[in-house]
Structure formats: C-alpha cells, structure tokens
Amino acid sequence: MTLSRYPEGRLRADDFKIETGAIPEVAEGSFLVRNLVVSVDPMLRIFIDRKPLGISSMPSLPLGATIPGAAVGEVVESRHPDYQPGDIVEGRFGWQDHAVSNGQGVNRVPRGLGGVENALGIGGLPGFTAYIGLETAGGVKPGHTFLVSGAAGAVGSAVGSLIRARGGRAVGIVGGEDKRRYLLDEVGYDAVADRLSPDFHAQLAQALPNGANVYFDNVGGPLLAEMMPYVAFGGLVLICGLMSQYQDGGAGGDRDNLPSVLHAVMGKGIRIESFSQYGRDALRPAFEAEITDLLAKRSIKPLVHIVDGLERLPQAQIDLFENSTTGKVVVRVAEAGAR
Template sequence: MTESNRRILLASRPTGKPTAENFKLVSAPLPAPGEGEVLLRILFLSLDPYMRGRMNPGKSYAKPIEIGDVMEGGTVGRVVRSRHPDFAEGDVVLSHSGWESFAVAEGASLRKLDPSAAPVSTALGVLGMPGFTAYAGLLTIGQPKPGETVVVAAASGAVGSAVGQIAKIKGARAVGIAGGAEKCAFVRDELGFDAVVDHRAADFPAQLKAACPDGIDVYFENVGGPVWDAVFPLLNDFARVPVCGLIAQYNDAAPRPGPDRLPGVMREVLSRSLLIRGFIQREFSDQRPAFAKEVAAWIASGQVRYKEDIVDGLEAAPEAFIGLLDGRNFGKLVVRVAA
C-alpha cells in the first residue's frame, strides 16, 4: 500500500473560539499493526462538542490532547490489514481513532458493525455515543413520566433530537429549543415534538413560558448560557435536570461579567427540591445492550428519526468543528473521510 496517512494535529491551544490556526494537517507513513492489532482505513469521523474541552489543558474527566497529537474522536473504519484473529480484511468496525485517514487499533477495543442493518455512520450518532447519551441521561436521571413536560435544548442535534423523541415514547410532552426557523420546523414537523421555541427570538423567554404552561418537569441541558436563564424560572418542584453539555460556554476564555448568581440558584435548588445531575455517558455502560435493542426497534418502527449533517474530506474537519460550536450544523455532524 503506497498511500500516506493524513492526520490533523492540535497545533496550539485556543483562547476562546478555536481558529484554523489551532489545527495542522500533516502526512505520515502508514502505521503497521502489531500483534493483536488491525490497520483501519477511516470511513467516517464524528465531530462532537466535547472535543472542545479536550483542546484545553488542565484537569477534566478525560486527559487533554497534547500539542502535536492527533485530534481525538469516534470513527468508523474498514479493516485493511489484520493481526487479530477476530477481524478480517473488509470488516467495518467502530473505533476511537481520531482525525486521520488510517489508524492502528487494538482488536479488543473494536466493535464490528453490520452495514446491512443500518448505515454505518449511525454508529457515531443515533445508534452510537450521542444516542446512548440521550437514552441513558434522560431515562436514568430525567425519569420522564406520562403527562410531564420535558424540555431539551439543541433539539435538532444528535443528542437533543433523540431526547425529545424518547420522551414522547415514554408518554411525556416534548418541548424543543432550537436556533432558526429551519431547525425549529424540523423539530416540530419531522421529529414530532409537541412544541418548539427559537432561542434566537427576541422574546424567547416569554415564548418558552407560553410553550410550557404547566412548567417544566425535566430539562435536558445541552447548552447553558441564556437558554438556562430562560428555563430555570420555569422548573417545577422536584424537576430533574440531566446536565449533558454547556456548548454556549465552551469558548469562554474567562467568567462572564455580572453578579454572582450561584447563591440564588442554590436557594431555588433547595426550596424547589431540584435534582441537577451532571453525567458522562460511560457511567451507564451497563445499559448499552438495552439501548441498542430498544433504539434499533424504535428506528425500525418510525418512532425515532434522525438527521445527519455529512461533510466530505478530512481537511474539512477543522472548519466543520468550528461551525459546530457556533450551531451551524444541522443534525449529527459527521466527516466522510473515505468512500
């Protein structure tokens, strides 16, 4: 094989919003698999908001990417060379290989995919980490009950779209928050949410209140910032708030100006008996078999729909990722690295 391995590295750490200069595209010789490993040609690369945090130094729930290392991310790849008995050339697998066109992976870390069962890109979206995040976070922490109101931010995205549809399956009323008329129409008309509110509207807080006349029982937090400010006064007693992401704040280089509102928030958490619980999806890994079975069945029955936003070419990943942090994607953002 005479091809080279194209890789995108973290060239520098961003201050605030990432720029193209924070990434570097390089070519390197193809890696060779060792015993128990396989060489993969990457077909699809997942772009997700959590990657912004990996670009920062300091302690977090996962180790940061070092300067000069390949940007990390979930991938779907095809085996082109195998030194593992369970994998053969041509097998399509789910891996975590990062922003590169070829990768060596340990066979034990891979999961085979069946291209005849579903488009393999869905292993990075509705049938992968984002879908599982929605499933586990909503059902374990949110625990929606029939007749309750479930609100989810970033409702047209990979996680939010699944949250609202699962809430509907469980008998709850689903209210989505999205940005722009096109995304709002998709959430309402294609995904079947009961109501959707545009967070870009000048009277967004008033519209959200009107969409939730009985208050909010479950709020699935993906955004933070002004969206949280509008949601918080509407939370009912005993409301549950799974905190999945805070994308509106990921590019902040310093605390936002203004008074310290934490004492007031904590007073309301106490007086209204609110449950606010941050989580990382891997905490609920024992639920993966149930997730795979149930969500596949819901997709087959039409109860869960999904949308992918696919961009072509590894070199497009940095700009697409920057756009993701600005909310420019529409659906699960995936890079098609190879056909």
C-alpha cells in the same frame, strides 16, 4: 489532522494541521481500520485545551498529536482474533484516514442503522448519551414533561426522538426558525421555543403551563439560570453538557447566576445532577435494540449533515460553536456502503 497549538478562546483553523505519514504496522493483537466517517463533537474542544476543564489531573493532548475524534471505519487488516477484514467498527480512531487499534473502546456497528454515519449519530455516542440521560432521569414517565436545550443538535434531537417514541412530552429550545420547524415536523417535539425570538419566554410559558419535570441541559451557561423558573416543583435539572461554556473556559456570561439558581433549587426542591455515558457499556445492547427497532419501524428519522474531506474537519468543528447546523455533523473521509 493534528493539534498545532492550544486554542485560546474561540477555535481557529490554524489550531489544527494536516500531516502525512506512513500507515502504521499492525502488531499482534491489533487491527488496521480505514476510516469512513469521522465525528466532530463539542467535547473535543475540552480535550484540546492546554488545561482541559481547568484541572491539572486531566492530561492535555500533546502538541502534534492526532485529534482523538470518534470515527466509523472498516477493518482492512487484522492480527486480532475478534476482528476480521470487512468488519465495520466505531471507536476513537482519530481525525485521520487510517488507525491501528487493539479493540479497546471499539464497538461493532450493528446492522439496521442505515448509513454508517448513523453510528456516529442516533446509533452512536449522541444517541447513547440521550439514552443514558433518560435512564439517569428515571425514564420517561406518563404525564412528565422534558425541557431540552440544544434540542436540534445531535444529542438533543436523539433525546426528543426517544421521548416521543416512549410516549412522553418534549419541549425543545433552539436557535432559529428552521430548527424549530425541523423539531416539530420531523423529530416530533410537542413544542419548541426559539431562544433567538423576542417572544422566547412567552413561547416557553405557553409550552410549559405546569413547568418541566426534567430540564435536560446540553448547553449550561446563562441559559440554565434563565430556565430555572420553568422547572416544576421537585423537578430535576440534568446536566448533559456545557456547550455554551467550552470556548471561554467556563464563564459563560458576565453575570453571576448562581444566587438565582440556588434560589430556585431551595424554593422548589429542585435537584441538579450530571451524568456521563462513559462507563455505561452494559446498557449498550438494550440501547442498540431500541434504536434499530425504532429505525425499522420508521418511528425515528436520523438527520446527519455530511461534510466531505478530511481537510474540512477543523471548519466543521468550528461551525459547531459558530454556525451550528441541524442534526449530527460528520466528515466523510472515504466512501461507505450501507449497513
């Protein structure tokens, strides 16, 4: 699946194009992967912009290039000393059925994750993002409350699962009653507010009598300013992502919310900090050990929404923004066994 035109505003199916070609040769030091499941991710929306993040230093993806999504696949041929046919690996193999890799940025999928699709969810990038975010926030401290936006998404549900497993208190924000119930019943959020409900603010006020010590923000935009009154004195606003701003170049609303955000920052001594999971691979073994342990104890329940067929990748990516489902969304491109 390639980029056929740079998206203008909201994604369209014809921003993408299916192309066929020969399976590439495997050079010395490389291996061939047959993709099993491919990921759709909000951040891919940035990478396919004509000017990613509006900055000229970040190169845009050339038209006609394969969409560089993460995937889990099986090594089917290898001329690399560290990889053998049959190995199950995760990497940025792209929206395609086969890819050649030299091993850079590739992770071996650990045993104990259940279905291989979990290596793109709780046991992969979204789970690792949640883990690094909690590290950045200084861990889960007794008595501290986290408020999490986009809580039913891939990262948000992983954040809630980890906070619960570590004995913390988590309050989620979702759009819709089904997601609210899922977070309460399956993930173990302590309270969940529905941003689409008329009494959204009453729900938040009830759930946060002493405010949130950390606002783990996955969406940015106008919601960030709306949430500042609920952040406690000396609290932290942790910017994980700006989901609500990726489609419109960053405006995220008509109102300038900066003055009210700064007012809260100054008045309550709130810090605002961002983080990235990128470059934090030294923490990966500890992350994998915690996740596989929690899965073995059935303390966390991964939820993956599987869409079948490479040709459905564009719509699955569009749906992240237009019609989001609960949990992690992946597209299956070949049959996968259990791990």
